[in-house]
Amino acid sequence: MSKQAAVLTLTDLNADTPCCPPIAQHRIPAETAAVLAPAFKALGDPVRLQLMSMIASAPDGEICVCDLTPAFELSGPTISHHLKTLREAGLVDSDRRGTWVYYRARPGIMRQLAALLTVDVAATVG
Amino acid sequence: MSKQAAVLTLTDLNADTPCCPPIAQHRIPAETAAVLAPAFKALGDPVRLQLMSMIASAPDGEICVCDLTPAFELSGPTISHHLKTLREAGLVDSDRRGTWVYYRARPGIMRQLAALLTVDVAATVG
DNA sequence: GGACTGTCTTGACGTCTGTCGAATCAAACG
DNA sequence: CGTTTGATTCGACAGACGTCAAGACAGTCC
Numbered sequence: 100m101s102k103q104a105a106v107l108t109l110t111d112l113n114a115d116t117p118c119c120p121p122i123a124q125h126r127i128p129a130e131t132a133a134v135l136a137p138a139f140k141a142l143g144d145p146v147r148l149q150l151m152s153m154i155a156s157a158p159d160g161e162i163c164v165c166d167l168t169p170a171f172e173l174s175g176p177t178i179s180h181h182l183k184t185l186r187e188a189g190l191v192d193s194d195r196r197g198t199w200v201y202y203r204a205r206p207g208i209m210r211q212l213a214a215l216l217t218v219d220v221a222a223t224v225g
Numbered sequence: 226m227s228k229q230a231a232v233l234t235l236t237d238l239n240a241d242t243p244c245c246p247p248i249a250q251h252r253i254p255a256e257t258a259a260v261l262a263p264a265f266k267a268l269g270d271p272v273r274l275q276l277m278s279m280i281a282s283a284p285d286g287e288i289c290v291c292d293l294t295p296a297f298e299l300s301g302p303t304i305s306h307h308l309k310t311l312r313e314a315g316l317v318d319s320d321r322r323g324t325w326v327y328y329r330a331r332p333g334i335m336r337q338l339a340a341l342l343t344v345d346v347a348a349t350v351g
Numbered sequence: 352g353g354a355c356t357g358t359c360t361t362g363a364c365g366t367c368t369g370t371c372g373a374a375t376c377a378a379a380c381g
Numbered sequence: 382c383g384t385t386t387g388a389t390t391c392g393a394c395a396g397a398c399g400t401c402a403a404g405a406c407a408g409t410c411c
Contacts, residue, residue, distance in 0.1 A: 122274075122282060123332070123335070126282050140268075144369080145258040148248070164387080176373095176390080197378065198379065200387080206249070218335050305360085321407080323409075324409065325358085325408095326357085
């Protein structure tokens with residue numbers, strides 16, 4: 100209900116245009132924090148950070164789950180669970196083609212997060 | 226003990242030189258993920274993300290806890306706990322001057338995290 | 352020194368998270 | 382259609398996390 104003006108959805112983060120200035124420039128509003136924090140949270144696990152890296156750096160822009168699972172000493176369900184977390188955070192997209200499922204990074208939101216952390220050298224005073 | 230070659234400490238992240246290429250370029254090793262994931266994790270809470278933003282965007286480069294606490298509808302100990310988390314993640318530094326405690330952002334590690342998330346436009350194929 | 356203010360630590364409680372084994376779903380192949 | 386292979390979902394469990402009330406600590410002012 101009510102104020103939908105401040106509402107920001109994960110879909111918006113797909114865009115290439117930055118949603119917000121760096122946190123070092125302006126204090127971010129609670130609504131923005133509520134939307135972006137889950138994305139950082141998803142990257143806050145070593146396994147997921149590696150998964151994200153493997154997906155984002157895949158030569159063909161996508162990678163099969165069958166290539167991800169054996170890279171860790173974890174069970175299939177656990178990897179699947181982490182992938183679901185990345186998916187729900189809007190960081191990756193999945194796509195079943197025949198027997199195999201492929202994962203692809205969504206560069207838009209990654210750019211958003213990177214922009215948010217950008218520190219202007221001039222801003223660090225002197 | 227043993228292999229200290231691959232060990233990466235939080236102190237290293239203070240430097241201005243990037244510790245690693247973007248995750249979209251190369252798969253990051255497990256050791257790097259283990260060190261950087263906690264920093265993302267620390268930003269993975271809405272309250273801490275706002276705290277980090279308030280600290281990083283403070284006009285004087287630092288901000289008093291007494292200015293942070295009333296900005297949230299949370300108890301003092303809870304804010305203190307979140308600040309401790311940010312401190313242990315290497316994202317901020319604290320400094321007591323008289324009665325008040327001031328927090329300051331550490332731009333080095335923020336640059337590291339931003340660099341890690343950088344997505345080269347040319348890398349997104351076409 | 353004693354009282355007061357501001358901040359941090361401790362202890363406790365409910366919730367969320369990471370992990371696995373077992374079961375289930377989806378597609379391909381006999 | 383039954384079997385096999387790959388991926389996800391379900392159920393369960395230990396451990397971590399977010400929160401607060403109460404207490405402890407640091408510094409100031411009288």
